[in-house]
Amino acid sequence: MNMRISGLATGMDTESIINDLMKAEKIPLDKMEQDKTKIEWQRDKFREINTLRQKIDDMAFDMQLSKTYNTKIVNSSQENVVTATGSPKSPEGAYKIEVTQLATSAINVSGKLDIKPDANLLDALGKTGPISFRLTTFDENGDPIKGEDELYEITEEDTLNDLMKRINDDDNNIRMFYDDNTKQLIMETTRTGKFNTTGYRNGKEIEFDATFQDLFNMSHGNEKGGTDAKFKYNDAYEVTTKENKYTLNGINFEFKDINEGSPATITLTNDINATMDNIKEFVEKYNELIDVMNKTQREEKYRDFPPLTEEQKKELEEREIELWEEKAKSGILRGDSIITSALTNLRQNWYQSVDTGGEYNVISQIGITTTKDYLDGGKIEINEEKLKEALQKDPDSVYKLFAGSGDKKGIMDHLDDSLETMKTKINERAGRSSDTLSNYTLGKRIKDIDSRMNDFQNRLQQIETRYWRQFTAMEKAISTMNNQSAMLMNNFFQ
Template identity: 25%
Template sequence: MRTTSIKFTGMASGLDTESIVKSMIAPYQMKVDSKWQQQTLMEMQKNAWRDMNKQIFDFHDKYISKMRLESTFNKKNISLSNPSIITIDKNATLPVGTHTIDRIDQLAEGARITSKAISDIDTTKKLSEQDGYKDLVGKKITINGKEIEITEEHTISSLAKEMQQVDPNINVNFDTNTKAFFISSKKTGESHSIALGGDKDVWNKLGILDASTTALKIDTTKDTTLTIKGKAISISAGETHENIITQLEAALNDGVIDDKDKSKVIYRDGKFIVGAKQKDISIIGDGIQKENISIGKNAILSYNGVEINSEANNISVNGANFIINTITKDPITLVATQDTDAIVDFMKEFVTEYNKLIEDIHNKLDAASSKSYKPLTSEQKKEMSEYEIEAWDKKIKDGIFRKDPDLKYVVDSMREVLSGVVEGGTFSSLSEIGISTGDWKEKGKLHFDEDKFRKALAKDTDGVIQLIAGSGDPKSVFEKDLANGVISSTKSWEELKKSELENDKALVAKYENRTKSIGDRLYDSINNVSRSTTLRSAYSFYNDKALDKKITVAKDDVKKLEERMYRMEDMYYKRFMAMEKMMQKLNSQSSWLTSQMG
């Protein structure tokens, strides 16, 4: 920015030098102002397009992107025979009809460790300061393989906190009111477990009871002998997991007749997990590590005759999302009906908001010309009131989009799609289901005939959804044209689909495009007119790159023109100052001569 120094001019000549210089540089100032007005007008265009971009994409995100999705129109009304047993998601897309949850045998549960109160513990003191607990110092325990050593500084609460920290997938809490541990997995299902290992005396003193399940880590690289229920079994080095499981189950279930009382063994994460059914089982052996383990449970239920085994009580099947709350042997009936009101409401709202958008766009395209209005310079604003300045600026902004080809192309593209034909379905156009354009003077505004739309839904709901959000069958359209002689081809539709020839690919694309839904075409049209090019960025409806470049060039031109103008101004002032000095000298000489003659 140029700083203006104070100039004392015209003292000898009596001339209004500043006015004279200002007049002399006026042509240069006019060039600066003209280029600045061009730059400012382009910046106003950029700001206007930024707002228009947002307006169009807000409509796109709220309606067009949803209009192409069948899930938008597949909302259902669902009634339950027993709402207390399950909780259904209101957005479920369950197929229309009657569905049955035959039974719920088991809820999903997390792993839980049984514990009892340790009434003699003092929660305010360190364990090392309490009789019965001081001998725990130096002993080690493990939780899911992570080791903790009891120190002299541990209180029961700090020990619980450290137990929590070793595994983020479990909850460990010592309740000071009940003086008991509560240990559980954060998630439900059989894949989640809690294994307690290390010194068994520590767990007993902490009130943690033996779990009914035991995890064995067996070194299979060498011969191992185990004693189970008082009987010895030998495991050879290199024995397969399957053979070890067979031997363990045979020993565990020796003498057990009823299958429901038999213990099971599974192999998981390097451990043989023994689900013991009998309380008197003992497993002893060198070279093994034992952990008490609790394993979560899966939800078990039957839906429409299909057995479901799920890690969570939140079930997703056949478009239904529901939560099971309790087990039951009685069947639960779900009756799903199409929510036609939701379809009507969405399309009615789409038509309303679409009309608002194109009305605003056409008002901008048809605005009065503002070519004679240029952005006001600071000098021009000095001569105008604030109201006049606002009115002037508004006139310029109102005319920015007048006959704009890019904006007109956007609205024409949408209008063409909405009046187009989709082949291969029950309905081929929006007008057939009650959405049509009116008089040409309305410039593409849509009219929504709710009664006609509801009748179309009653006749064929799937057909309406197919027109708006689905797609027709390109194969049937192709075969129809082939039979009627509209096209000639020696290949079937399946052969064309598999072909790598460009002509065949083009033919397939042509028929697939003819059967695309209105929603898909509208989505594609917006993407096509806002696609990135060398002149525009992605998601822009105008040539923003080109405009930004023009603005940058204009700014540089303004700067260059200003510098030239300031150089000329300085040059003129220097000449006038030289003239003033000369006249001052002449005046002095004249005064001297006058005084001599006097």
Template identity: 25%
Template sequence: MSENSYLGSFQFGGIASGLDTSSIIDQLMSVERKPLERLQNDFEKLQLQQKAWKEVDSKLSDFWDFLATFKLKSNLIPKSVQVSDENVLSATASTSASNTNFKVKINSLSSSTSFTPTNTLGNIPDLTTQYYQLNGRTTPVAGSFTLKALDSSGNIMESVTINFSGTDTIGDIINQIDANSTYFTASLNNGKLRIEEKAGQEGSVSSILLGDSSDTSNFTEVFNLEGSDFVPGGATAGYIESTVHAGAVNTSKILSDISSDVTSGIIRINGTEITVSSTDTLGDLIARINASNADVIAWYDENEDKLMIRNKEGGPQSITIEDGDSTGANKTNVLDDLSWIDTSGNYMGTIIPGTAANVEIDLDGDGTADLTKTTWGNTVEYNNVTLNLKSISSNWIDVQVTQDADATYDKIKEFVDKYNEVIGYIYEKLNEESVKPEKGETLSEDDKLKGVLKGDDNLQNIFDSLRNMAYGVISWSSNVNAKYSSLYEIGINSGDAGGTYENTMKGILQINEDKLKSAIQNNAEEVWKLFAYEDDNNKGIAIKFKDYIWDTTKFGGTIDQISGTTGTIGLEMRDIAKRMTSLIDQLQRKEAYYWQKFSAMEQSVSQMQAQGSWITSAFMK
């Protein structure tokens, strides 16, 4: 009972009379509260019904979600394509493709127009370049560096440590290696450091170990020797060489650090304007180019130290690169520094036009082409089959298109399993008994829900409708020309035999595997039609299920009209809630009335006791 606003701050609880007033009033109120308790029980039952209907709705909605994609031809009757050499091509087929065999020969692949700069982004160092100037990818740290020669057993034949300062030139460092090592000499070739066996030592070194835990420099990082492998010698000298020249940059390099004349502005690629800031990194510029509508792909080649670009689409379409906006203003000077175009607009590299893919198709298997297809992409469409070209082939590649009967069978089995799950759940809810708690036991939420919908007429109607659709026969219009009108005809039925009807009573479906697979193999299109055909006057079984479940679960649908906020259960709950509120008010008034009466009695008894005490006192005088 909530706090009683009708009670005052003080009640006399049997002080004068000696009665347990509070207990007496509680007993009286216990009787008065019986109607309220009955309403509370009714309200809780309705809450459980509402929750039970929500679970039914969820089960049906999950089935609807499955049916929404199950009905698609691409899911229900997919085609399987086998290719004799998947290194050359892969293939997929739409459901409209015919079951067929043909051969394919790829004479050429499509390529897109590309541009490769002549110059590198970083300055290629020479022998006079000082160590501290090699800051394209990392900050140079001078100090010591160890070079070790290993034999075939991994034993160290020589360990040489060289020391250098930041102002030492590359030539100074090379001279130290030459002077201190018995096995190795060093050279600089187009900015790449090469450490190789000395004359007369060819083949004597099995491997080279660069660096030691005691080293204080970052020599290998600066000269881009990390990731480079030693090439053993023999007739010629073994060597290890920088993966890229020592002045190379990386994508984290700020554009204004690549060249100080870069300014913020606009560049245009294939007519699309792209904003550039002097504080952008090379990676920022690449990302902005690739995200634009220029239909190109730009990337940084780490081993070449060049910013490459190509069209997304195959074919000979040119790539146009311009500095500034359409009026010629807002130039950035960055394109010259990227070695794309010079200040006069001339390309500073090589443009290689894109080419077309050329494919021959042999339809009858005689080894001669029956048709030739040319396309600007590496995807070729033939007779509802998509060929994805991977490499040129001198031989014919076999392509076989068949019905993927196993995939269709698995999908239909999934349909049957999900239907059985739903119909089984509803049957259980219609027939399960409620759970009675033992004395002192508290039921779980699941146990409370058991039996809540037992024998419910609305749920029975849903069950009957689903079962009738599963076991029913479709009356097709004559124009549909359908081979099948029921699941029974393709091997799906209740499975009841010998005069038993248990599965039929429960609405369960079972599959005759051989009969279903035969129908799929021989009449896949007709199987799809039985499930998913739809026009103004005809609906396949899956469509019937889908539409019925939608009408049942949608807002304002069957279940919402029963258990929704404005449904019959919701309205009844609101009515009970109003009656409970009224009863609570009446009970509080009744409780206040009892306290008022008992308090008045206590006051009367107290006065009588006081008068008696006075009379007794008077006689004793």
């Protein structure tokens, strides 16, 4: 840091004079700083709009899915026995379900054992090892999962916990644990259903050999469960399933109890209110985008309120800065071609005719229109009564209006095209947060201004150095003159 002492000969406040001179010299730099700030504001506003545009684009995808229009309300007359959920393809109607058997897991419990789970297992069993045994369940074809030579082994270092962990971690559909209170070993299958359909050996779901039986006091005859679920659909169609759930004709049934001889009635109806909520939610978010874009075109420009420089901000209160920048940012995108063309294209999408092959071919027929006030920028309004009537009368036609059918584009397809075009143009102009300045138009302008500001700051440094050199030379000259004058006066009075 340079220490400068000035005005010793002239008494002038040289530093203040030079600072004032430099303020005038810095005016072009301040203008460049303001231009840069304005461009950054434009970039940030474009990105804000693009973020909102992406949310609309994501929602437009959902608006092309049949589930958006075909949510089902499902009721069961015996919810303690059977419940159901509907898919978009589930037909409306009433269905009878009679559950005659539930699917169960197989479970087997040993006799009492004198074993501590964390103690040496072979010692507890009074055996020497290693000892191998067979333990398996069955696959979908009724064949053993473990082959005859695929054995579990108890080594001399094993505890019961070690053995149970190996069995539980194995892909054998068996869970094993020890109840230290009753001193019993419990084995159960990790799935429901009857898989030993060929009657292999004992016909049980958990098959083990004589070695295992002797070691752990376990008998095949103690096994319980391992059954399939059975139900009758509409008094006629009998179904067996290995789980307590089954999907039939797009309806997902779940069984909880038996109601043999007293069928439950499942009813499915289209949830029109849910569909309306989906459409209204989309329209609300779409209108938010239109409102933000339209506002940029209707904001007043305040040319007497340029962006504040950092030096100017130091002289103002926070609230004063906020009010100033509010006016400075107003209208920064007014008249921009990307915004104006996007507003026009988005509005036109809603007037497209769609060949649905049904009752409705234009969106206005189902109560959805752009507002009558052109200054709204193409915001959408909904006649809920008319929309509800359309959903009751021909929901498939409403769906195709939005989503299209086959190679026929729906409203959302046209909207997606416009949003994609808008995205491309904004990215070219304002880039994304991950882009470097060189990758988009406004970034290149910012980069150019940064370069010019850097050059100008170097020039200002040179100018300031020159001013100090000139004023220093003047001080020296005046100091010399003062010394000479003093000498003359001394000589004159001698």
